[in-house]
Amino acid sequence: MRQGDYIRTGSRRANLRRLGIALISPVVIYMLIVMVFPFIWALFVSLTDKKVGSEGAFIGLQNYGEIMKDPLFWRSVLNTVIFTAAAVLLKVVFGVVMALLLNERIVFRNLNRALLILPWTIPTMVSVLIWQWIFSDISGVLNYILLNLHLVEERVGFLASRSLAMGAVVLVNAWRGIPFVGISVLAGLQCIDGTLYEAATIDGANVLQRFRSVTLPMIKNVTILATIVTTVWTLGDFEIVWVLTKGGPSNGTQILSTLSYTYGFMNMDIGKALAVALISFPPLAVLIHFTTKRMLDQS
Amino acid sequence: MKKLVALILAAVLTATLFTGCSNSAGQNGGGGTDDEGGSTKFTVWMLKNFSDVSNQYFVDRSEQFGAEKGIDVTVEMIPYAEFLTKWTAAIESGETPDVTYMGYQEAGMFAAQGVLMDLSDVYQQIDEREALYPSLRSAVSYEGAQYAIPYWTEPIVLHYRKDLLEKAGYTEPPKTWEEFREIAKACNDAATGVIGAGVGFGKNNSDAEWFARAVIWSYGGALFSEDGTSSIVNSKETEEAVQLISDMFLVDKSVAPSAVNWDDSSNNNAYLSGQAAMVINAGSIYNNLKTSDEELYAKTGVATLPSGPAGRYIPGVCNNLAVFKNTENAELAKEYLLYMTEPESYREWLADGAPLTCPIYESFKNDEIWQDPVNKAFIDTVDSFVFLGYKTDFNPAAGEVYTQRMVNDMFQQVLVEQTDIPTALQNLQDQIDAVIGK
Structure with a gap:
């Protein structure tokens, strides 16, 4: 294989990779916003003494x-x-x-x-x-x-x-x-x-x-x-x-x-x-x- | 790796099942100016009561305020059972309404949490314009300041079926709780499906909380000590009161079979469907009967709550308008409160809702409408209101004990689990002490 072919193949792989990331990113962003962040927020708040209307202090477990x-x-x-x-x-x-x-x-x-x-x-x-x-x-x-x-x-x-x-x-x-x-x-x-x-x-x-x-x-x-x-x-x-x-x-x-x-x-x-x-x-x-x-x- | 990814995905999905709801709240709250730079949005959450005319009058009057101020007023009529959820969600999301209905029990609790606006100046102005019942001040006060404006009071009275009592040999409504038990037992008729006493102790039933206090207080019991620093509910006096109610449920069986699951509408439904001889309620039943069932209306009598060995105690129900601290329309909210309590228009609103909606202004009790014998039976009790927190003044802890339905839980222990009364009372006392100690 010539050097140019390697470059073209590498470039194609990089493009495919970018395309893959672009295609999957809406789902990842959706998961982060709708699932991951609320989960982390919930986990954090469960470690506080938060009441309605108050900030809540960290109290561990x-x-x-x-x-x-x-x-x-x-x-x-x-x-x-x-x-x-x-x-x-x-x-x-x-x-x-x-x-x-x-x-x-x-x-x-x-x-x-x-x-x-x-x-x-x-x-x-x-x-x-x-x-x-x-x-x-x-x-x-x-x-x-x-x-x-x-x-x-x-x-x-x-x-x-x-x-x-x-x-x-x-x-x-x-x-x-x-x-x-x-x-x-x-x-x-x-x-x-x-x-x-x-x-x-x-x-x-x-x-x-x-x-x-x-x-x-x-x-x-x-x-x-x-x-x-x-x-x-x-x-x-x-x-x-x-x-x-x-x-x-x-x-x-x-x-x-x-x-x-x-x-x-x-x-x-x-x-x-x-x-x-x-x-x-x-x-x-x-x-x-x-x-x-x-x-x-x-x- | 694939397993790990699947497990993480599973974890996140699971957590979302529980946490997803937390971000959806408060969609209907929020005031301020709209995004397009148009007129100011002003949101009011009002209690939906049983009088459509009264509800509509409130909406019309609010919209009139909006028209005069050149703002866009939205009034959302909400059933009582939904308020706590809506407030909680609104506070957490920061999307609170500009003005909201609030019972004094909740107002005290939220005031202590620092989320309500101090309305002492508005209270003062209203009181100076037309004298409010002096007793109402303590119900909306926290550490000397007023955090809500009383809007109407709801006296709780005994509704009874004259015909059923007569059939059972009684020409007068019960004067004491012992008589109440006796008449309930006499009127109870499994064959015709008539329940002697339409009282219930469902998990979230607010009527039951008032009823229980009326009986406990009239037997000399109390939930709070005189200085409010501890609970004294586990006493001989309270035990007698609980025993009386327990006997009605377990011995006489003069209540509905599923009374331990009744909600706030159940006693209304039981009475309005002709299946209860006596119920203890605010004026919503009477209001409904006036327009929906003339025959039952004619058979219905209204009387002051029975008394006990220590006297007659009427739990005070004071409904208010309050403002959350984070409203963008603080000054407008204060103007709105002054506008809605303007005596002449307020008088018209009251007339539509009487006898459910009793006035906050003391002089109004002399109006012609309140001289009607039935309406008078309601309004005469306002002078002797006893508020949550008795034997001390109303306080946030008393509001929290009420909101968490701790007295209902105690009755459920006695009536469902058949826990002995002193043990159930000790549990309640420990719970109340925990709330006081916070």
């Missing part, structure tokens, strides 16, 4: 120490785990069942598919307010039905005990989240080659065996991915719990996101609110890591 000693924080951790586990389980089970049903040749299949997405399309606030009315003991429809069917003798306070309230927020979260899992799994089901089922049938496989040997392996990846994504969303859920119960009764539905909000906006303790938010970061980071890794691997 004091907020984290106080939070770790606070029984309410540990109750919130437990509630978050229960809320997330129960809601995700319901979403995955019913999402998969719904997808399997809608993949069959049932009547009004397209209409049913549209109805499946409905809970997901209604704004969260609207749907939660409707559920609040359903659960209400003042003109609430659920109590009305139960009383008229003589299934209960007096009105039930669905949001009045810790366990019932937790059940209610899990139910509403699951109701909203099932469509996402359903649609994801349905997309996976649509990609299964029909000849696989034909081959399995020729080999003498019955319905259950076909499901176990063909369907399940083919939808495994998409189900796992949908489960991880919905777990991350459920862990970060705030609106449903806040609107329905405000974390009550008696902190029975207090989860980490509502606790952080309570510290920040009710108690005006910004430092502690951010510490609560950041303390729950490691498990979420691991989950998001696996999600992105899986997505990258698949692509």
